[in-house]
Amino acid sequence: MILDSKIPAGPLAEKWTKHKFSSKLVNPANKRKYDVIVVGTGLAGASAAASLAELGYNVKAFCFQDSPRRAHSIAAQGGINAAKNYQNDGDSIYRLFYDTIKGGDYRAREGNVYRLAEVSVKIIDQCVAQGVPFAREYGGLLANRSFGGAQVSRTFYARGQTGQQLLLGAYSALSRQVANGKVKLFPRTEMMDVVVIDGQAKGIVTRNLITGAVETHAAHAVLLCTGGYGNVFFLSTNAMGSNVTAAWRAHKRGAFFANPCFTQIHPTCIPVSGDHQSKLTLMSESLRNDGRVWVPATVEIAEKLRKGQIKANDIKEEDRDYFLERKYPSFGNLVPRDVASRNAKYVCDEGRGVNETGEAVFLDFRDAIKRDTRKIIEQKYGNLFDMYKQITGEDPYENPMMIYPAVHYTMGGLWVDYNLMTTVPGLYALGEANFSEHGANRLGASALMQGLADGYFVIPYTVGDYLAQLAPTKVDENHPEFARAKEEVKQGIERLLKINGSKPVDYFHKRLGKIMWDKCGMARTEIGLKEAKAEIQALKKEFWSNVKVMGTNEELNQTLEKANRVADFLELGELMVDDALNRNESCGGHFREEYQTPDGEALRDDENFAYVAAWKYLGEGQDEELVKEELVFENVKLTQRSYK
Amino acid sequence: MKLTLKIWRQKNAADKGGFATYTADQVSKDMSFLEMLDVLNDQLTEKGEDPVHFDHDCREGICGMCSLYINGKPHGPQQTTTCQLHMRSFSDGETITIEPWRAKAFPVVKDLVVNRSAFDRIIQAGGYVSVNTGGVPDANEIPIPKTIADLAMDAAQCIGCGACVAACKNASAMLFTSAKVSQLALLPQGQVERKARAEKMVAQMDAEGFGACTNTGACEAECPKGISITNIARMNREYFSAVVSSENI
Known part of the structure; x- marks a missing residue:
């Protein structure tokens, strides 16, 4: 079998425009005759469900949580990338494309990544129009910060809760369509299987988590927006409920699974404290803008530290090894996640880890506080520092944070073509559930960008192209x-x-x-x-x-x-x-x-x-x-x- | 640490329910409160007893799914979510009482799990700006003063957990509703629908059976995200000015 990615021919910058034009359209009056199922209500799912309902399709949206607002996109902290070049620092759509391809270690499709960079600018416009309170400068314009793997400031943020604010924006758009009667919501409902008829996805089987009732739902297209599979590692930064079931059952019904081994280990998480541990907590990558990563220069000093004979602040400047700054002078602490994680592992394997288990490195704000004052640091990262203190009982304003890599994101997922369609016609995968944009490593602040790009700006075009080829008659739920x-x-x-x-x-x-x-x-x-x-x-x-x-x-x-x-x-x-x-x-x-x-x-x-x-x-x-x-x-x- | 746990058990919405007592030994101070319950549940399962059901998901204090009324306080003794509460906040030998949120508008589903869909319906009544995808102006077209954007963000941080309702003797949802009304009333994008939004959301809040606000401030004191009751004052202003000039009635 040959997999056809359906990437349009022609110059990179014109592919998406051409593709949109050549996609078939569904007449506005006919849209109400098509039903679409959206599974998952995170950034990809909520934005897709809302956008498709706005166009006039009948949408059924499912989530296993008690409310669509609780999907795990809500926990994304740092920000969302967009090639706005508001900072006049040399950003462009091409540069965002290039950074993402390079960051992914050349294992992603050019066409998909360019489209992602292209629509990124519209995402910010959309979110602002919904009332998402992004951080702003004193002049009233939007603020940006830097993230790993880039040398420009293109990350938009809402304190350390960007995912929350973007998700609540998409949730508000979804809620509006629920009120309009165009979306029917099924909370506390888990997808258990896809129904495939004559090779096409025609519906799903669900379990009502309150009553246990197993039910079927029919539709002309099924969108899986069900997130990643990081919880296969038990300990990860994913929510407890995050799971692979929807994607996996689709896989067993014929959807190919692509690059499953591409998982992202995030460098800045709170280290494991004991066997009782149920999940790991991420400390946003944005902290690496101001925090400096280091371990003691020698194993002897590290041993004293682990035995509690000395404290981090007792260690002299010349006895500290700022290993990322030393090895990567031009990107320093802002190297991509895979590089930062691997290097943390190396220094810990050498015996220079800084906590009792030997599996932690320091992330130190001492110099940033000295340079910018504590108040500025508090404004930028206050909630993250509070969270750290809550979990560890240590004050990161006084002592450096201790961090260690943890499973965070999965680049692999269901194989999709340029239209986000899996190998099962009518079955789509959006956001983290698909494999398509991040190659072998995702850059920080790009997951939010992809989820919303897929849901707001890609699927409304591509699903229409598919539906236009189907007769506008109800899918028969009585089919055996x-x-x-x-x-x-x-x-x-x-x-x-x-x-x-x-x-x-x-x-x-x-x-x-x-x-x-x-x-x-x-x-x-x-x-x-x-x-x-x-x-x-x-x-x-x-x-x-x-x-x-x-x-x-x-x-x-x-x-x-x-x-x-x-x-x-x-x-x-x-x-x-x-x-x-x-x-x-x-x-x-x-x-x-x-x-x-x-x-x-x-x-x-x-x-x-x-x-x-x-x-x-x-x-x-x-x-x-x-x-x-x-x-x-x-x-x-x-x-x-x-x-x- | 060794603890005695008095936990509310209720088979389903129709069941009357009651407290059951359990002992938790080998509790470490570094455990989160929910991890302590995980350990209890594994022990119950091995003994062949039904584990205690409770809502939880992100365990990072942001999804708002966890609840629990612990020793008479929503989310327990610290001003944080239950998932961020750690056992170092308790002492050896202590008895801990764990109940579900208690409010008419939040019926118990099972054990410590309640139904908070009423909050979704309040948002559906008007907690949005009516813009479709596409066709919006450039993000920097309307400058917003930093102070205003910051105030809007303060309100927008609400996680919809329902602690405010659980804390309030009237089971009022004013803090939750006012946080969304405030966020959108402060921002220029929310101006067009400002009046209708306040009216509709307040009406839905009442229809769901939430109580009135008597300014005790318990909601603010217990809110894990520190949402201020000045938002309630702002919503009252929004509501009254909407009602006196309403075009809906």
Whole structure:
């Protein structure tokens, strides 16, 4: 099978304009005859649902939370990139495109990334018009800050809560359409399967989380805006409920899964404190604008620190190693996330870690406070400092923060073409759920940009092109496929409830997380990955024979919800390992120890691996089939990424 | 640390419910409150008892999903969300009482889980600027004084958790509603629909069965995001000036 990315021909800057013009349109009066299902109400889902409803389509929006406003986009802190060049510092659409392609270590499609940069400027306009209170300068115009992997200030922000404000903006637009009767909302409802009829997506199966009722919903198109799969690692910065179930079940129905091993480890998270830990908390990348990352210059000093004989502030300037500034003088503390994470790991592996576990580095604001005063730092990062103090009990104004990398984002996801359509016609994936824009590493403040670009400005055009080719007649929910898919979901639930083993769901999830983190995390080796595959297979077997799920289906049952999700993570984990094993190179967040430059940077192999690895599901217990989409670079030259 | 937990158990909305007592030993001071409950739930599961249901998601204090009325206070003793509350705020041997939010407009679903959809319906009544996607002016076309933008942001920080309602003896939703009314009344983008918004949102708030405000200030004191009751004063001004010049009635 050949994967057609459907990237339009012609000059980069004209592709999207041409594509929009050649897309078919649905007559305004006919739009009300088409139904669209949107699963997930984060930035991608809420913006898509609102925009499609505004156009006149009938939308059903689903989320597992009690309100669409709680989707995990809300937790994004730092900001959103846009090529506005308001700062007159040399930014442009092309530069944002270039930074994103380079930041992704040349494993993303040129056409998609250029479109993302192109529509980025409209996102800011849209959000301001909705009443999103972005940070402003005294003259009343919008403020910007810098983020990793860029040398211009193009990040728009709302204190340390940019994701919250953007999501509440999209949620307000969605709420307006609910009031208008164009969106029907299904909170506390989880998608359990996709219904595919004659090769086309025609609906979904859901479980009402309050009553347990398994139901079907029919539509002309289904949009999965269901986020990433970072929780496969158990500990991550994702919300507790974030899961891969919708994407995974779609995968099993024919949607290819692309680059599953591309996961982002974020350098600035609060370190793990003990076995009870349920999640990790991110400290925004924006902190690296003013915070300096360092460890003691020698192992001896680090040991004293770990034993509590000295404190960070006792360590003299010459005994501190500002390792990012030393190794990467031009980008300094603002190198991309994969580079910053890997270097933190290196210094900790050398024995220079600064907390009890030896797995932490300092992020120090002493010099910034001296330079700018505490008040300025408080204004910029007050809520983040408060959060740090709340969690650790330490005051970061007095002592440097301690941070360590943690799983944060997944660049991989469902394979989509330029129209954001998966390999199942009528089934789309938007935002983090797809694989398309970030290559092997995402730059900071680009996730919000992608989610909103997909939902506000891409899908309204591309879904119309598909719907225009369908007859405007209702999808028949009495088709036997609906009943069959529903029955399969019910059987899956019964199977879980019947096991009645002896171990809680988290027991398995934690063990899976540890395998993934140790062997498919920040650094991977062939031997380790092979071990991981066998271990996951054994764990999966154990799960299906010994998990204990309390209660029944016909009630609110949080254990059952979790068991369903962990069952899918176990399958996904194996595919991630297969993908990491297949990719015999290092690129971005995928670091295979066998493939590195003499100074420890990722060593790509463009000749053999400049492709998207899309995986096709072949059946229970079978290895998946690899289908390659070659990446074509017409505009940028592939070079070794350098941030020195 | 060893703790005694008195937790509200209620099978479903129709069940009467009541307190059950549990012992939590081996609690570490570094645990978050919800992690302490995770450990309890794993123990209950291993014993074959139904785990305690509670709402939670981001565990970063921003999604607003977690609730819990702890020792007579929404989100417990600190001015933060329950997910950010850590066990170092409690002492060894303490008895902790955990209840759901109590308000007529927030019916209990199960155990500590309540239904807060009433908040969504208040926003649906008018908590937005009516602009469609596309066709909007450039983001820098309308300058907004920094002081105004900052005030709007202060109000916009509301996470919709419902602690204000749980804290209020009247179960009033004035702080929640006023935060959205204020944010949009302060910004130039919100001016066109300013009057209608205040009227509609207040009407929906009343229709949902939330109580009136008697200015006790409990909502502000318990709000994990420090939303100020000056927003309520602003909403009252907005509402009264809307009503006296209303075009809707």
